[in-house]
Amino acid sequence: MRITEGSAxxxxxxxxxxxxxxxxxxxxxxxxxxxxxxSSLVEKILVEWLRANGHLKG
Structure with missing residues (x-):
């Protein structure tokens, strides 16, 4: 799991x-x-690729 703002x-x-x-x-x-x-690195790589290729907004 990923820790987000506020430690939730x-x-x-x-x-x-x-x-x-x-x-x-x-x-x-x-x-x-x-x-x-x-796991964290894989998620980072995937999110960057998805954003760069227009599959994920952000």
Missing amino acids: MARTAPTSMRLDPEVKAALERAAKDDMRSV
């Missing part, structure tokens, strides 16, 4: 995916370098 926990929808082991390892390294969880 936002509800998020659980999801799962299969990744190539090399991609997963790179994602884990990138998340560690960015001091965030893999």
Whole structure:
């Protein structure tokens, strides 16, 4: 779950995916370098891509 303003926990929808082991390892390294969880990094990447491609407003 993501912490939002005021420390309230936002509800998020659980999801799962299969990744190539090399991609997963790179994602884990990138998340560690960015001091965030893999889940948080995946959400950040997806939101940025969706916004950049007009699929998500914001």
